[in-house]
Amino acid sequence: MKYVVAVSGGVDSVVLLDMLVRRGDDELVVAHFDHGIRTDSAADARFVAGLAAYYSLPFVTIREELGKGASEELARDRRYAFLRDVAAKHEARIVTAHHADDIIETIAINMIRGTGWRGMAILSTVEIVRPLLDMTKRQVRRYALERRLEWVEDSTNAETQYLRSRLRRKIAR
Numbered sequence: 001m002k003y004v005v006a007v008s009g010g011v012d013s014v015v016l017l018d019m020l021v022r023r024g025d026d027e028l029v030v031a032h033f034d035h036g037i038r039t040d041s042a043a044d045a046r047f048v049a050g051l052a053a054y055y056s057l058p059f060v061t062i063r064e065e066l067g068k069g070a071s072e073e074l075a076r077d078r079r080y081a082f083l084r085d086v087a088a089k090h091e092a093r094i095v096t097a098h099h100a101d102d103i104i105e106t107i108a109i110n111m112i113r114g115t116g117w118r119g120m121a122i123l124s125t126v127e128i129v130r131p132l133l134d135m136t137k138r139q140v141r142r143y144a145l146e147r148r149l150e151w152v153e154d155s156t157n158a159e160t161q162y163l164r165s166r167l168r169r170k171i172a173r
Contacts, residue, residue, distance in 0.1 A: 002027040002092035003129065004060075006083055007051065009044040009152040012097035014051065015140050016132055018149055020095065021055050029058045031086045033079040036065035047152050060086050084127075098130045101137040 005020060007013040007030050020028055030052035034045045045061050052059035062082055066075060083094045132140065144151065 001025070002029070002090060003095045004029045004031045004083060004087045004090060004092045006079070006094060006096045007032055007048050009047045009051070010097075011144050011149075011151040012099060012132065012137075012140055014149050014151040015143050016095065016097035017051065017055065018147060019131070019143075021057075027092075028055075029060060029086065029090050029092060030055075031083055032059070032061040033082045034061065034063035035070065035075045035078065036063055037068055037070050037075065044152050087127075093129055094127060095129045095131065097132055097140075099132040099135045099137055099140055 003020065003026050005013070005017050005028050007017055009032070017028075017030065020026060030048065032045055032048040034041050042063070045063065049059050049061065064078055066078065086092075087094050135143075143149075
């Protein structure tokens with residue numbers, strides 16, 4: 001099977017890429033979308049390019065200048081538009097590193113926003129493969145540490161501008 005692997009450079013996507021490479025059954029293309037939200041995001045793109053080179057995989061990236069005030073929704077929409085374009089060009093399916101904790105966070109966010117029962121139907125797009133859904137964030141980090149993988153931390157995860165980041169901080173307490 002041919003997959004476009006969405007790699008941000010964070011621990012989740014680095015673990016996903018490593019697992020897929022170790023499985024060895026698939027043709028992989030590493031795709032990185034730089035939102036241009038952080039001034040240091042170009043360093044993440046360089047890190048992911050290095051990761052793709054390390055695994056001897058093709059690398060595709062794009063940078064957009066969404067700016068610091070960009071919403072989570074806009075960033076997500078632009079990222080998925082990029083991934084869909086890359087997948088179409090390579091006749092591949094998209095693979096993302098969403099894990100079990102992401103499901104819980106998304107349900108909580110949808111409930112906060114008042115989406116009702118439809119907020120429970122999440123991460124169910126058939127066009128996107130999410131092989132880490134049965135792993136928790138703790139398990140993902142353990143995998144990375146056991147294999148001595150390197151990753152980058154997105155500084156916006158520590159900010160309170162985005163609802164998901166605020167929710168993570170409250171849950172982590």
